[in-house]
Amino acid sequence: MNTVRVLYHLARADFLERVRRYSFLLTLVGAVYLGYAVIVGDFGLSFAQYRGVNNSAWVGLQMAMSTALLLSLGGFYIVKNTVDRDLQTRVGQILATTPIGRLDYVLGKAFSNFAVLGAAMAVLAVAAALGQFWAGEDYRFKLWPLLHPFLLFALPVIAFVAALAVLFEVIPWLRGGFGNVVYFFLYMFLLVCGLETHTAFTDFVGIGAMESHLQIWLFAKLPDYRGGTAFGNSGEPVVKTFVWEGFGWSRELLSLRLYWIGVALVIVLLAAWLFDRFDPAGGFFRVRPISAEPSWWHLLARWRKRAATANARGNGVMNGAAARKPMVRLSPLNPAALRFRAAAVLLAELRLMLKRQRWWWYVVAAGLLIASLANPGQEGRRELLPWVWLWPILVWSAMGTREARHQTDELIFSAAHSLRRQFPAAWLAGVIVAALMGSGVALRLLLARDWAGLLGFAVGAVFISSLALAMGVWSGTGKLFEAVYIIWWYIGPVHHDRNLDFMFTSPQSLSWGVLRFYLLAAFLLFGIALLGRRRQIQA
């Protein structure tokens, strides 16, 4: 009983903390929009030229599948912040001193995640009910056929996502932006495997299971149905309808979906086992504390500054005993010294961006640079540029959020003209990171005298930096950029979608219209970011 009470209060406090934030309101607004999109047919489910008549069962199925599909990706990014928040607010330090067990804590957090996603699911279930009457094809409202697909498909998905988000958070190296990127690839792997193989072990969204069951039913009922399923616009006109009254009780289907709830429980147990109770020195993954000893970066800097240091020592500046003198007088500062130097701020911003990266980050970056130098212009741009500009994603996602995350906002915003001086420097540093990372591709384009390609390269660099800054400033977290960027990256540059390819990886996307669009978007986003920062400064 005591455990249940602890779990209830843990999940409740966490849930209330989240639902009182604007981000939860935005989640619900997103859910309402998704509901609308399904009702008006943007996410319509069709089987070749067939679709179901919009009765309770069919509308429920369409909405439940859309919910499962979108919450399985977006939902992860929405809820993956609960353990991190306890770390940032230091509430975790307090919880660590209480008798609460690791399993209780992890389970409580998973329940809270589940409740947040469940709230979005509830909104969509209501939207489904409204959608049936909106469509006006069948006014007989049946609650169970409408809810059944939600329980069968959406519920296991949100249980799985809720548990997996906690697991990612208790593993230190998956807690941040790297985990967000890793999840995207895991999601794509599971989704594609589920669709291709229809195996229970990877089909966590349940599309394969739903498709198999409905196709068996359709083959039996519709003689001219030759197979094929589509979400959204398939290109094939949907001209025929069928009446579908819902899934019957199927032990196989039920066990396929219960399997994922079982997986969610195993993930929670694994997360509890790995959870370090907010002690970075304990737990399975011991976090290397920031060492008081100089790192290789510092050793390099020390080597460079040896002469200056020796000089300083000669002047007694480094004398420890002197430093403990009771009173050291500060010399007055010559007013002429207070002269703004844009290059100094830019260099400082660049150093701030790149300093936090580990040695292996630079090794991979150098590898990508060499690979892109070794590849001819067109091939390098098409195949390598997407990877070259994926690698610094965590550098860009920190843009616009660093001040709030490290609580340096009051120090920086109280400086004169920070909007005019520091902010553009931060943006330009983002552009320079893109240019440096892609310099191999750029050099190849230059050697090939591919001026249009170079222009596309420049527009891409400017657009990425502007997008990162705008999203960082307005969301206050790097997660929004990480999620949006990687999805966009996958659809646009990787699959060379002409309109979404902001890296201009193929000659088809290098049309003047698309270039102009992204250039305009970059300046618009910079303006939006500027407005956001202005709002922060003048709070």
Add this chain to the structure above:
Amino acid sequence: MRLTIEGVGKVYSGKVWALKQFSLELGPGVLGLVGPNGAGKTTLMRILATVTRATEGRVTWNGVDTGRSPDALRAELGYLPQDFGVYPNLNAIEFLEYLAAVRGLAGRPARRRIDELLEVVNLLEARKRPLGSFSGGMKQRIGIAQALLNDPKLLIVDEPTAGLDPEERVHFRNLLSELAGQRVVILSTHIVSDVEATATQMAVISHGRLVTHTSPEALLKSVAGKVWEWVIPSSALAKVKESFLLSAATRRSDGVHVRVVDEESPHPDATPIPPTLEDAYLDCISAHCEAAAT
């Protein structure tokens, strides 16, 4: 140099007034701003540092409205917030170089200034260590150093001695007194001894309102002859706390030495003793609280 605060008020969430009708005029010297927790000190500091805007009233620096033209003040401002962070992967020099560049100080003068400041705050030996490995007190000293980077004409420090060890606290007080000559320094704290050691003026704030703006000497005078001390058994302490404004209670071998602020002798054994600034502050706050309650 003149900082003028005229009828400043700040409301949060549309109904909670953290500050109300606050007015003050300041010239060079150290102003000790004291008040209980939640009195509105940090809100006032943030308004003066142009980090947040006042809901009503205005603040002027040398005649320029800081709400309308904040950059005029920011160029001459040094600010140490109550809660601030650092970039954990930078070392002390790199962090100060970054803030110096943002504040418009770069190149050789910046490096010279940073060396001096690190010496002043006793962080020379730790200057190459990542800030993430610093203790709370060391981070606080980095905060003090960054506030002095641009040799500010207006220095605002909010709870600057929090987390400092006694030696560093004394060191900082001396530094503040040293700096006070040709600049306006506002020291917000609830540690009255910090004000006692450094301030030339005092402002007491409670419930978002200015209770008094005076000199420490004048505040001390207001309780002259009103502070009493006598010895009681431990068992009587609760009753004394209930009946009088207790300023201090020290357990010794002969019993508990209680220190009370009262108009008249609270006990036949009580003897008048010289007041401290803490006695005066408690008396001032308690009188204001009583007035506010009635």
